[in-house]
Every structure is written in structure tokens, then in C-alpha cells.
Amino acid sequence: MAKQKYRFRGVKCAYCGVRPATTADHVFPRSLFGQNLSNPITVPSCGQCNKAKSAFDDYLRDMLLTDIGGSEHPIAQTLVDGKFTRSLQGGHSRALLNDVAEGEWQDLITHGGIYLGDAWTWTPDVAKVEGIFSFIARGLIYKEYGERLPENYNAQAVRVPPTMTREIWDKFKETGVRPFVIGDNVVVGIGASCPNDRFSSGWVLVFYGGTMFLVTTNPSQLDIETTPAAPSVNHP
Numbered sequence: 001m002a003k004q005k006y007r008f009r010g011v012k013c014a015y016c017g018v019r020p021a022t023t024a025d026h027v028f029p030r031s032l033f034g035q036n037l038s039n040p041i042t043v044p045s046c047g048q049c050n051k052a053k054s055a056f057d058d059y060l061r062d063m064l065l066t067d068i069g070g071s072e073h074p075i076a077q078t079l080v081d082g083k084f085t086r087s088l089q090g091g092h093s094r095a096l097l098n099d100v101a102e103g104e105w106q107d108l109i110t111h112g113g114i115y116l117g118d119a120w121t122w123t124p125d126v127a128k129v130e131g132i133f134s135f136i137a138r139g140l141i142y143k144e145y146g147e148r149l150p151e152n153y154n155a156q157a158v159r160v161p162p163t164m165t166r167e168i169w170d171k172f173k174e175t176g177v178r179p180f181v182i183g184d185n186v187v188v189g190i191g192a193s194c195p196n197d198r199f200s201s202g203w204v205l206v207f208y209g210g211t212m213f214l215v216t217t218n219p220s221q222l223d224i225e226t227t228p229a230a231p232s233v234n235h236p
């Protein structure tokens with residue numbers, strides 16, 4: 001690994017900005033992708049942040065693989081048949097299992113009133129989800145601007161309900177920014193910033209072709225509802 005250390009000589013970690021970077025961290029964890037990891041997004045990271053972030057990786061993957069939004073994606077299906085099942089059987093994702101166990105059956109109804117059937121719905125651990133997407137947002141900002149998200153900024157994430165994904169996506173497409181694609185459409189994303197503050201940003205991230213999260217970064221004193229960059233979304 002001496003080569004990597006040399007590569008990052010003098011570069012600070014993209015996440016903490018304090019410790020020297022010693023490794024290239026995958027902003028979107030490798031475990032989401034199966035065989036094809038084309039066009040990955042990596043940022044320089046210190047060992048401690050890399051380790052802290054990787055503690056979230058299993059939770060993110062298992063949360064996405066249990067989401068109906070991505071259930072048609074071939075790579076999601078392969079992972080469900082393989083690693084994910086083994087991980088559940090091995091008890092590695094106990095935190096997620098506990099959260100799923102506390103779910104309930106709910107009718108899935110579109111905004112237009114179309115009944116889609118029953119689904120087991122559950123509430124992911126908010127602290128974990130915020131933690132994961134805070135790392136991801138910081139990685140994306142660093143990659144975009146070559147600068148860290150300032151210390152007084154927060155990242156927030158919401159799962160966009162399936163009935164609203166088209167509307168949100170179109171809003172971001174209207175900005176003229178090109179979406180990025182990682183792997184075989186495992187992650188498709190698009191970002192936009194406030195014209196007068198590039199660190200006030202919004203990112204639409206679609207996992208496995210159907211599970212959409214909206215991630216926003218804002219100065220921590222601002223309420224998310226009043227921020228122009230963020231289309232208002234209600235948590236499902």
C-alpha cells in the first residue's frame with residue numbers, strides 16, 4: 001500500500017479534512033455493484049473515516065435490496081440471491097433485521113388512487129441513513145468542487161415515494177446538468193446547487209433503477225423546508 005500513500009502525500013481526507021488521506025474511498029460502496037464497477041466515484045480518505053463509513057455499507061446495501069423500488073434490477077436480484085441472503089443468515093445485518101421486524105403490512109396506493117397491493121413497510125434507522133448519506137453527500141461535493149463541505153453544513157436525506165420520483169427527476173433534469181451513472185445503472189444520480197451558494201446542494205440518487213433518495217446539503221441553521229435548492233418532499 002506504499003504506492004497509495006505516496007499518491008495522497010499532502011492531501012487531506014475528503015471527509016474529516018483533518019487527517020492525511022491514505023486510501024481512495026468509494027463514495028458508493030463497492031458491495032452495491034456486483035461484477036461491473038464502471039465509472040466509480042472515489043475520494044481521498046483517511047483510514048478512520050474509511051472505516052467509519054464502511055460500517056454503514058452493509059446497512060445501506062441491505063436496505064436497498066429490501067426496497068421494492070429496486071427489486072426488478074438484475075444486479076439487485078443477483079445480490080439478493082447471494083451475498084445479501086448469506087449476510088442475513090450469518091446475522092451480519094442484525095441491525096437491519098431488527099428494523100425490518102418492526103415493520104407492518106400496508107396498502108400501496110398511488111397518488112392517483114391505484115391500488116398496487118400489500119407491502120411490508122418498515123422504518124430504517126434514521127441515524128444510520130443520515131450517517132450513510134452524509135458521507136455520500138460529502139464525497140460527491142468533494143468530487144465536484146475539490147473542496148470539502150464546510151463544517152457548518154449538514155446533509156439530510158429522504159426516501160422519495162415511488163409516486164413522486166418522476167416529478168423530482170424532471171425538476172433536476174430541467175437544470176441542464178448531466179446525470180452520472182455508475183455500474184450497470186446501479187446508481188444514477190444528478191446534482192444541482194444554489195446559484196449563490198454552491199455548497200447548498202441537492203442530489204437525486206436512484207439505486208437499482210427504482211429506489212430514489214433526495215439528499216440535500218445546507219448550512220445547519222437553515223430549515224430544509226425553506227431552502228430553494230431542495231424540492232419539498234415528504235418523508236413516506
Ligand SMILES: [Zn+2]
Nearest residue numbers: 013016046049
Ligand atoms: Zn478522515
